[in-house]
Amino acid sequence: xxxxxxxxxxxxxxxxxxxxxxxxxxxxxxxxxxxxxxxxxxxxxxxxxxxxxxxxxxxxxxxxxxxxxxxxxxxxxxxxxxxxxxxxxxxxxxxxxxxxxxxxxxxxxxxxxxxxxxxxxxxxxxxxxxxxxxxxxxxxxxxxxxxxxxxxxxxxxxxxxxxxxxxxxxxxxxxxxxxxxxxxxxxxxxxxxxxxxxxxxxxxxxxxxxxxxxxxxxxxxxxxxxxxxxxxxxxxxxxxxxxxxxxxxxxxxxxxxxxxxxxxxxxxxxxxxxxxxxxxxxxxx
Numbered sequence: 240x241x242x243x244x245x246x247x248x249x250x251x252x253x254x255x256x257x258x259x260x261x262x263x264x265x266x267x268x269x270x271x272x273x274x275x276x277x278x279x280x281x282x283x284x285x286x287x288x289x290x291x292x293x294x295x296x297x298x299x300x301x302x303x304x305x306x307x308x309x310x311x312x313x314x315x316x317x318x319x320x321x322x323x324x325x326x327x328x329x330x331x332x333x334x335x336x337x338x339x340x341x342x343x344x345x346x347x348x349x350x351x352x353x354x355x356x357x358x359x360x361x362x363x364x365x366x367x368x369x370x371x372x373x374x375x376x377x378x379x380x381x382x383x384x385x386x387x388x389x390x391x392x393x394x395x396x397x398x399x400x401x402x403x404x405x406x407x408x409x410x411x412x413x414x415x416x417x418x419x420x421x422x423x424x425x426x427x428x429x430x431x432x433x434x435x436x437x438x439x440x441x442x443x444x445x446x447x448x449x450x451x452x453x454x455x456x457x458x459x460x461x462x463x464x465x466x467x468x469x470x471x472x473x474x475x476x477x478x479x480x481x482x483x484x485x486x487x488x489x490x491x492x493x494x495x496x497x498x499x500x501x502x503x504x505x506x507x508x509x510x511x512x513x514x515x516x517x518x519x520x521x522x523x524x
Contacts, residue, residue, distance in 0.1 A: 240287060241427040241514070242392070244274055244309050244350075245302035251309070253277075255286065256427055260295025261302060267293075274428070275308055278375050278391055278478035283430060304350040306424035307394050308373060311479040314343045316369075316398060316416065317466060320485025322458040338461045338469060343483075347417045348396075351426030354521040355399050357502065358418050363402035364500040364520065367486035368444030368452050368508035371396045372463060373428050374480040381471045383464035387436040389476065390463070392428040395508045395516040396483045397444075399423070399500075402492050423518045424481070434512050436463075442487060445507045446500070454487035461485075 241256035253274045254261040264271065267289040271277045277286055318339035349355065357364045375391025399422035404415035434440070444452035456462070461469070466482060476482075491498040500506065500520045508516040 240283070240290075240430045240433070242274055242286070242307060242430070243302075243427045244305040244307055246305065247297065247302045251305075254296070255290045256299065257290075257293070257295045259300075260298050262290045262293050263296040264290065273309055275310055275479040278308070278373070281376070281478070283375070283391065304352055304425055304427075306345070306348050306350050307428040308479045308481060310345060311481055312477050313474070313480040314345065314348075314483065315470060315480070316341050316343055316483040317461070317485045318412075320460050321454055321487045322460060323488050335460065338466065340470075341412050341416055343398075343422070344417050346419050348422045348424045349420050349518070350423065351516050352518065353420070353423065354519045355397070355423060355500065355506070356418070356420040356523050357500065357520060358401065358421075358523050361401045361403050362499055362501075363492075363497070364421065365400045365402050365491040366444060366446065366451070366500060366506050367398040367400060367490050368442055369396040369398050369483050369486045370440060370442060370456065370510060370513070371424060372466075372482040372484060374476045374482070375431070375478055377475060377477050378467065379471050379475040381467045381476070383468045386464040386467040387431070389467060390431050390436075391478070392430040393434060393513050394424055394428045394481075395426075395510060395513055397423045397506055397508050397516060397518060398483055398486060402497075402499075423516060425516050426514055429513050440510050440512060443509050444489070445509075446491075446498070447505055451491070451498075452487045452489035456484075458487070459485065
C-alpha cells in the first residue's frame with residue numbers, strides 16, 4: 240500500500256493511493272484519525288482490508304500532501320552514511336566507527352509539492368536526498384536480525400539544510416538542520432511488504448532536471464539492520480518514528496563554487512520502488 244496524509248478542503252485526513260486517486264480511510268475506520276494512530280495500533284492490515292477493491296474517493300490532484308506521518312515522536316537523521324561521503328569533507332579523518340546523528344523537528348519538513356522555504360538569514364539552502372524508515376513496532380535493543388520486523392514502511396526525504404548555520408556551534412548541527420519548512424518528506428509511505436528487505440534501492444536527486452546525487456543502499460556504511468540495533472541501545476523506537484538514513488555524495492555544498500538552492504528551483508528525490516518527492520523553492524515572506 241501507499242499511504243498518504245493530506246489536507247482536503249481544509250480538513251486533514253489520510254488514505255490509500257489507488258492509481259491517480261485516494262481512498263479516504265477515516266470514514267471507513269473512524270477509530271483512526273491519522274496514520275500515526277494506525278501505526279500505534281498495529282492496524283495496517285485493517286486499513287488494507289477496509290480499502291481492498293474500493294474505488295478512490297477523490298483524485299490525488301485534489302489534495303495537499305503532508306509528510307506521511309504527522310506528529311511523530313522522533314525524527315532521527317543519520318549523517319555521513321554512504322561510501323565516499325567521509326572523503327567529501329577533505330579533513331583526512333578516518334571512516335566513522337559509529338553513525339553521526341541529530342534530531343529534526345516535524346515543523347522543519349513539508350510534504351510533497353509544497354515549497355521549501357529559504358530564510359532571509361542565509362542563501363545557503365542545500366538539498367540532501369535520502370530514504371526514510373518508518374517504524375511500525377516499538378523496539379528497545381533490537382537485534383540486527385529482527386530489525387525488519389520493526390519497519391512499517393519507507394518514504395523519501397529532502398533533508399534541506401542551511402549550511403552556514405551548521406557551523407554556529409562547535410559540536411552540533413541542530414540550528415542548520417531545523418529551519419521551519421526547509422526540508423520535505425513524502426510523497427507517501429510504501430508499506431514494507433511492497434519492498435524486499437535488504438534489496439539495494441537506487442536513489443537519485445535532481446535539481447532542475449540535472450542529476451546531482453546517484454547511489455544505492457548497497458553503498459551504505461551503516462545498513463538498516465545496524466542503524467536500528469545501534470539507535471535502540473540508547474532510545475526506544477516508537478511506531479511512527481522516522482529514521483532518515485543518510486545522503487549520497489553530490490550535495491550542493493560540495494561543488495566549487497557551491498550550488499545553493501534558489502527560488503524557482505525544483506528538486507526531485509527518486510527511488511523507483513517508492514516514488515518521487517518533488518518540491519520547489521521560495522523565499523520566506
